Amino acid sequence: MKNKLLSLFGLLAGLSLTTGCSDISDKRAADNPVTAERIINADNEPENWLSNGRTYDEQRFSPLTGINEANVSSLGLAWHFDIDTNRAMEATPLIADGVMYVTAAWSVLYALDATTGKLLWKYDPQVPKSWSTYACCDVPNRGAALWGDKVYVATLDGYLAAVNTQTGKEIWKVDTIDRMAPFTITGAPRVVKGKVIIGNGGAEYGVRGFVSAFDAETGDLIWKTYTVPGNPADGFESDAMRMAADTWSGEWWEMGGGGTAWDSFAYDPELDLLYVGTGNGSPWNREIRSPDGGDNLFLCSILALRPDTGEYVWHYQTTPGDTWDYTSTQHMILADIEFGGEVRKVLMQAPKNGFYYVLDRETGKLISGDAYVPLNWASHIDLETGRPVETEGARYEENYKIIFPSSWGGHNWQPMSYSPQTGLVYVPLIGQSETFASTSWKDFAFFENHLNLGLDHKEISEAVPDESSEHPFITARISAWDPVARKEVFRIESGSGWNAGVLSTAGNLVFQGEASGEFAAYTADTGEQLWSSYANTGIMAPPVTFEVDGEQYVSVVGGWGIHMGVFEGDPIDDSSRDAIGRVLTYKLGGASSPPSASAITRLLPELPEIATTAEQIKVGELLYGARCSWCHGTGVRGTASVPDLRYTSKEIHDMWTAIVLDGAYVPLGMPMFNEVLTEEEAFAIQAYVLDAARELQLPDGPLTD
Ligand code: CA
Numbered sequence: 001m002k003n004k005l006l007s008l009f010g011l012l013a014g015l016s017l018t019t020g021c022s023d024i025s026d027k028r029a030a031d032n033p034v035t036a037e038r039i040i041n042a043d044n045e046p047e048n049w050l051s052n053g054r055t056y057d058e059q060r061f062s063p064l065t066g067i068n069e070a071n072v073s074s075l076g077l078a079w080h081f082d083i084d085t086n087r088a089m090e091a092t093p094l095i096a097d098g099v100m101y102v103t104a105a106w107s108v109l110y111a112l113d114a115t116t117g118k119l120l121w122k123y124d125p126q127v128p129k130s131w132s133t134y135a136c137c138d139v140p141n142r143g144a145a146l147w148g149d150k151v152y153v154a155t156l157d158g159y160l161a162a163v164n165t166q167t168g169k170e171i172w173k174v175d176t177i178d179r180m181a182p183f184t185i186t187g188a189p190r191v192v193k194g195k196v197i198i199g200n201g202g203a204e205y206g207v208r209g210f211v212s213a214f215d216a217e218t219g220d221l222i223w224k225t226y227t228v229p230g231n232p233a234d235g236f237e238s239d240a241m242r243m244a245a246d247t248w249s250g251e252w253w254e255m256g257g258g259g260t261a262w263d264s265f266a267y268d269p270e271l272d273l274l275y276v277g278t279g280n281g282s283p284w285n286r287e288i289r290s291p292d293g294g295d296n297l298f299l300c301s302i303l304a305l306r307p308d309t310g311e312y313v314w315h316y317q318t319t320p321g322d323t324w325d326y327t328s329t330q331h332m333i334l335a336d337i338e339f340g341g342e343v344r345k346v347l348m349q350a351p352k353n354g355f356y357y358v359l360d361r362e363t364g365k366l367i368s369g370d371a372y373v374p375l376n377w378a379s380h381i382d383l384e385t386g387r388p389v390e391t392e393g394a395r396y397e398e399n400y401k402i403i404f405p406s407s408w409g410g411h412n413w414q415p416m417s418y419s420p421q422t423g424l425v426y427v428p429l430i431g432q433s434e435t436f437a438s439t440s441w442k443d444f445a446f447f448e449n450h451l452n453l454g455l456d457h458k459e460i461s462e463a464v465p466d467e468s469s470e471h472p473f474i475t476a477r478i479s480a481w482d483p484v485a486r487k488e489v490f491r492i493e494s495g496s497g498w499n500a501g502v503l504s505t506a507g508n509l510v511f512q513g514e515a516s517g518e519f520a521a522y523t524a525d526t527g528e529q530l531w532s533s534y535a536n537t538g539i540m541a542p543p544v545t546f547e548v549d550g551e552q553y554v555s556v557v558g559g560w561g562i563h564m565g566v567f568e569g570d571p572i573d574d575s576s577r578d579a580i581g582r583v584l585t586y587k588l589g590g591a592s593s594p595p596s597a598s599a600i601t602r603l604l605p606e607l608p609e610i611a612t613t614a615e616q617i618k619v620g621e622l623l624y625g626a627r628c629s630w631c632h633g634t635g636v637r638g639t640a641s642v643p644d645l646r647y648t649s650k651e652i653h654d655m656w657t658a659i660v661l662d663g664a665y666v667p668l669g670m671p672m673f674n675e676v677l678t679e680e681e682a683f684a685i686q687a688y689v690l691d692a693a694r695e696l697q698l699p700d701g702p703l704t705d
Helices: 002-014 036-040 129-134 239-245 457-461 561-568 614-627 650-654 656-660 679-696
Strands: 017-020 075-083 094-096 099-103 109-113 119-124 145-147 150-154 159-164 170-175 190-192 195-198 210-215 221-226 265-268 273-277 301-305 312-317 332-339 342-349 355-360 366-371 378-382 387-390 401-403 417-419 424-429 434-436 477-482 487-493 502-505 509-513 518-523 529-534 544-548 551-558 581-588
Touching: 075 109, 075 529, 094 145, 094 544, 099 581, 109 150, 145 190, 159 195, 190 265, 265 332, 273 332, 355 378, 366 378, 417 502, 424 502, 424 509, 457 614, 502 544, 509 551, 614 679, 650 656, 656 679
Parallel strands: none
Antiparallel strands: 017 119, 075 581, 094 099, 099 109, 109 119, 145 150, 150 159, 159 170, 190 195, 195 210, 210 221, 265 273, 273 301, 301 312, 332 342, 342 355, 355 366, 378 387, 401 434, 417 424, 424 477, 477 487, 502 509, 509 518, 518 529, 544 551, 551 581
């Protein structure tokens, strides 16, 4: 009996759950399937937002003018829908015929009535919390895809699911990854010619990147194209992989190679080219990955593929031989723009490396490449060779080097927007520097399923800034970039450290949220702020706009997760920084308001009497920086999403070894570090955490910030 119950429980636990399912009115999607024609001609139905970037060219510009610069001041909240999570929220909602499809942390998909926010159904793919062990940057999902009568969501644990748009019932679900490897999916699928295109992440952990296409109807795999070569002894999958292998050295395949395509795709139906942005190497440091140098194709590249077969057509590598995590997975925009009297079909990207690229998207040839943020790893892009001219010491081979932009990039996943009306691209940029060091790289040990950056954290912690590394101070802002004049025309300052995605509209408006929770509208031609409202939760996701029954709406997803906490620090003292997931939809005259953010109050715990030495604390600080800070926050300053370890109770401290080394909290998403840390090292981290906790409990609070 007991066994039976257990197996029943196991069966239930493995099922995906659909709940809700109330009446979806018949005017809705059922009799109006999403087709190639509809997405290609998206401008004929600006009331909908059918694909991630609205159109296949991913411009994120809406032709709607109901809300415009003259009336935006009367914009107000129409409805909000709260999602029970405080983890990262980065999704672009899709809108088809009055229904909104929006994804949340843990790859959960919601269908809402787009005019009221009423839940129609919810599809929960039941991602095991333990899979977050492989997620570098929290557990977000950046959106769904629509095709026919189905909506597709890719899950953090590597599955792709097709769900009925009417009922929320799962139609098929396929495994897209090697389950033994630490892959994650956070990106939105795209559907091109009846094929669902999806990539994945995991280059920090040691994987070999690939993109695959599945039959939208059946879920059958149609093609799989790798982005980096495997072991030559196993034979090459294609001529492109053979060519790529010539740019690598050593035994790169042992550590995966990387090159994961975790976010950006675009499609040109006329040229019949699918564009794929690829990521950094695994590990970051090229000396370890490919000891004799080389460009390491196709890391940090834009690939043009045939969507029917996945066949390689051309590539452009933004960062040859990357060693700084300068991914080229950032948003790509396709546009036809006049340069010196000639209209060119271009592809534009502002990848992490700080240069704004304009490529000819037929050939992949570089048209221009210009710095959009202060940068010091390269002096410029040589337009003849199409290659960056690196500065001395930038590869930190002999000595540490303070580099900007940082590994977070001058621009990260937050989508840009291109307005054909103003001719400007609105780039949500960030500005940070980072110390890279690895003189001890020969001692590097690869740890399967853990972060493998190949950096020396001790050397990093002891680095002393010099004049050459002085980073011009900049905070997050929108840079309104003119791709023809190759320069910034104006900027919109946000004042925070992290940034949010952007929308532009034919109403001469640009919309953007920010970390503080402010959601604002600016004029698209000058950047003047015309309106703002508080979401009472931080915002990272890009807004969208749509129309139902002749009335225009603007929607944005709120919530910020670990990712933004890394930049914004301790939200505990600031009630405006509540992290709840929330979909917000605005219309002219909207009179609703979001619930006020609840301040997070935490009681100072009783700390255990454990003796620690200054030396242990110092060792622990380095190990914490390397293994813990990505989730629990720099300097033991946590976020609302993952425990702030300074508040760890005595009971949890007593379980330290069981949790950190033996995996007691793996089901909650806390990795086990038994293969990476010794018992002494785990204790050193505890000593460092206790030191920070004791400092917090001093009568005047922490000594430093
Ligand atoms: Ca990366």
